[in-house]
Amino acid sequence: MTTVVEFSSVSRHYGEVKAVDQVSLKIAEGEFFSMLGPSGSGKTTSLRMIAGFEQPSEGYVIIHGHDATGLPPYKRDVNTVFQDYALFPHMNVLENIAYGLMVKGVAKKERLSRAQEALDMVALGEYGLRKPAQLSGGQRQRIALARALVNRPKVLLLDEPLGALDLKLREQMQSELKTLQRQLGITFIFVTHDQTEALSMSDRVAVFNKGRIEQMGSPRDLYNKPQTAFVAEFIGSANVIKQPLVDTLGLQSGKTFALRPEYIDLNAVSEAVSGELNAKGVIRDIQYQGANTRYQVMLDSGEALNVSCANSFSAGNEGSGDVLTDGAEVNLSWRADAMVELRDVELRGENVNVDNAGA
Amino acid sequence: MNTVAVTPGGAEVKVKRSPLGRFSDVLYRRPNLYLLLLLVPPLLWFGSVYIASLLSLLWQGFYTFDDFTMLVDHTLTLSNYAQLFDAANFDIILRTLLMALSVTLFSALLAFPVAYYMARFASGRTKAFFYIAVMLPMWTSYIVKAYAWTLLLAKEGVSSWFINLLGLDAVLQFLLSVPGIGGNTLSTSNLGRFLVFTYIWLPFMILPVQAALERLPPSLIQASADLGGTPFKTFRHVIFPLAVPGIAAGSIFTFSLTLGDYIVPQLVGPPGLFLGTMVYVQQGSIGNMPMAAAFTLVPIVLIAVYLAIVKRLGAFDAL
Numbered sequence: 001m002t003t004v005v006e007f008s009s010v011s012r013h014y015g016e017v018k019a020v021d022q023v024s025l026k027i028a029e030g031e032f033f034s035m036l037g038p039s040g041s042g043k044t045t046s047l048r049m050i051a052g053f054e055q056p057s058e059g060y061v062i063i064h065g066h067d068a069t070g071l072p073p074y075k076r077d078v079n080t081v082f083q084d085y086a087l088f089p090h091m092n093v094l095e096n097i098a099y100g101l102m103v104k105g106v107a108k109k110e111r112l113s114r115a116q117e118a119l120d121m122v123a124l125g126e127y128g129l130r131k132p133a134q135l136s137g138g139q140r141q142r143i144a145l146a147r148a149l150v151n152r153p154k155v156l157l158l159d160e161p162l163g164a165l166d167l168k169l170r171e172q173m174q175s176e177l178k179t180l181q182r183q184l185g186i187t188f189i190f191v192t193h194d195q196t197e198a199l200s201m202s203d204r205v206a207v208f209n210k211g212r213i214e215q216m217g218s219p220r221d222l223y224n225k226p227q228t229a230f231v232a233e234f235i236g237s238a239n240v241i242k243q244p245l246v247d248t249l250g251l252q253s254g255k256t257f258a259l260r261p262e263y264i265d266l267n268a269v270s271e272a273v274s275g276e277l278n279a280k281g282v283i284r285d286i287q288y289q290g291a292n293t294r295y296q297v298m299l300d301s302g303e304a305l306n307v308s309c310a311n312s313f314s315a316g317n318e319g320s321g322d323v324l325t326d327g328a329e330v331n332l333s334w335r336a337d338a339m340v341e342l343r344d345v346e347l348r349g350e351n352v353n354v355d356n357a358g359a
Numbered sequence: 360m361n362t363v364a365v366t367p368g369g370a371e372v373k374v375k376r377s378p379l380g381r382f383s384d385v386l387y388r389r390p391n392l393y394l395l396l397l398l399v400p401p402l403l404w405f406g407s408v409y410i411a412s413l414l415s416l417l418w419q420g421f422y423t424f425d426d427f428t429m430l431v432d433h434t435l436t437l438s439n440y441a442q443l444f445d446a447a448n449f450d451i452i453l454r455t456l457l458m459a460l461s462v463t464l465f466s467a468l469l470a471f472p473v474a475y476y477m478a479r480f481a482s483g484r485t486k487a488f489f490y491i492a493v494m495l496p497m498w499t500s501y502i503v504k505a506y507a508w509t510l511l512l513a514k515e516g517v518s519s520w521f522i523n524l525l526g527l528d529a530v531l532q533f534l535l536s537v538p539g540i541g542g543n544t545l546s547t548s549n550l551g552r553f554l555v556f557t558y559i560w561l562p563f564m565i566l567p568v569q570a571a572l573e574r575l576p577p578s579l580i581q582a583s584a585d586l587g588g589t590p591f592k593t594f595r596h597v598i599f600p601l602a603v604p605g606i607a608a609g610s611i612f613t614f615s616l617t618l619g620d621y622i623v624p625q626l627v628g629p630p631g632l633f634l635g636t637m638v639y640v641q642q643g644s645i646g647n648m649p650m651a652a653a654f655t656l657v658p659i660v661l662i663a664v665y666l667a668i669v670k671r672l673g674a675f676d677a678l
């Protein structure tokens with residue numbers, strides 16, 4: 001598969017601060033690639049180095065096989081959807097969308113008809129003559145998307161584009177973006193701090209932490225085989241099992257494991273225990289979350305484990321989930337292979353296998 | 360009026376309020392009354408002191424001035440306003456208008472880079488320094504500044520010494536020999552007058568342009584570059600159009616202040632009246648109040664026309 005964007009040991013320093021620290025990655029053509037991480041993890045800076053708004057302090061950015069390091073944004077065949085949309089307030093919607101074509105010298109008639117096409121594509125065909133200020137947040141978002149796509153870029157960069165939308169609209173835009181990406185076959189590089197968003201949309205996700213990539217892989221890999229405690233806890237939620245609990249459970253001493261709360265079975269002490277590993281404890285806290293109920297269980301050995309149970313609809317438990325009450329004694333059990341061994345050292349960017357593009 | 364509050368138990372409790380508290384309650388419940396009370400004093404001031412006196416001034420333009428007795432007669436006439444179009448008077452209007460336009464244009468050209476630097480690049484101490492540097496001259500009396508310039512621009516003044524130092528005497532001599540802008544020395548030429556006007560009104564242009572550029576989100580400039588706009592195209596299609604309301608606001612200051620000024624034309628530049636000096640002469644020296652009143656109408660009309668043109672050009676669309 002062709003690589004469209006490649007980082008080769010890229011760093012970006014602001015004085016003493018290393019916003020991006022020795023990051024290497026390869027993004028394949030047609031891929032939906034997400035950069036996921038908390039704020040300040042370097043994901044947006046990395047995106048901005050692809051767009052050309054920032055230049056690397058060290059290393060190379062390669063776009064379409066050509067070294068793009070030092071190239072200004074207007075000489076790069078990538079387009080960006082900005083977090084604040086960055087629509088030009090003095091132009092109407094059509095003029096905004098046609099802007100990229102206008103500065104490249106496309107004749108007025110052609111650029112307006114192509115802008116109209118792009119506008120139809122985002123289902124806002126009749127809004128062409130409005131000013132951005134007359135549109136809602138969701139509409140502006142679509143205009144920003146149309147304005148980037150009308151230039152037919154090979155790579156589309158999206159900088160937390162759904163951050164300002166409310167939940168329902170965000171979910172709708174997520175599926176629309178995914179559909180659009182499949183239809184157009186364009187590489188999407190999507191920056192987000194929302195792990196659900198990254199998991200549901202992406203072919204591959206790079207998890208950023210403190211300027212480095214902690215782990216890169218498919219959503220399923222990241223969720224089921226996290227390599228570090230950070231990844232395990234940032235994507236979904238996880239119980240990180242360390243010493244001395246490892247010894248208590250009779251596992252190999254000195255190792256660290258991640259265990260997803262939903263992989264633990266929770267039973268009243270009276271019931272039979274089924275799993276390979278067991279622990280006893282007392283419920284300390286119950287959070288009802290609709291589809292699930294989350295229990296915090298204090299183990300007899302003193303550690304707390306989170307357990308998540310789906311709220312089934314059965315006799316005596318009509319979706320309410322509160323069969324077990326606070327302070328109840330419970331048995332926890334789970335399969336040994338539900339636990340994923342973590343590396344204790346945090347990974348450095350250059351250790352990440354960069355050749356698993358399109359995994 | 361006593362407010363009745365209901366306690367959770369259901370018993371009614373009378374809450375005593377002081378007169379001031381009750382008044383504040385009334386204002387809270389009637390926002391329109393509140394607004395009215397706030398606006399009446401400034402509106403009264405604006406209406407009586409400003410608008411009414413201006414109208415009465417313009418009304419005096421219809422009175423008759425007897426050249427022989429030098430007295431104002433309350434007979435109404437249009438002749439004062441008609442006389443504005445006499446060749447000599449029209450000359451004054453044209454001269455002032457040309458000066459105001461060139462000062463405005465030149466101020467805008469000078470102000471833009473300074474404002475751009477202040478808004479987009481300067482931060483912290485540099486920005487504070489620029490703010491103070493721009494506003495510091497406004498802390499000095501402007502008559503003092505105008506006088507100072509007569510000396511600075513004089514034949515033996517600092518400016519000619521400096522031009523001499525740079526070896527640009529020939530350039531100065533050439534500029535002073537150009538009819539219309541030249542003269543014997545800088546301080547008696549239109550060029551000198553133009554420089555002083557620009558110097559004095561420049562801060563009024565820098566500050567609004569700077570404010571307009573400050574409001575421009577950096578992401579717009581990045582978006583333009585991202586879409587393929589070279590720095591020049593970004594300037595032409597994004598930065599400049601969005602700075603135009605600031606330039607328009609600044610130009611209203613420089614334009615109207617130059618139109619009405621009567622100090623600088625007396626101190627710097629060649630003889631020949633400006634609108635302001637004409638009003639001053641008519642009213643102060645001759646006592647021809649009606650003619651002076653007629654002349655005050657000119658800047659008002661010119662500024663109205665100027666605003667209409669600027670609005671036509673779309674200067675306020677981006678507001």
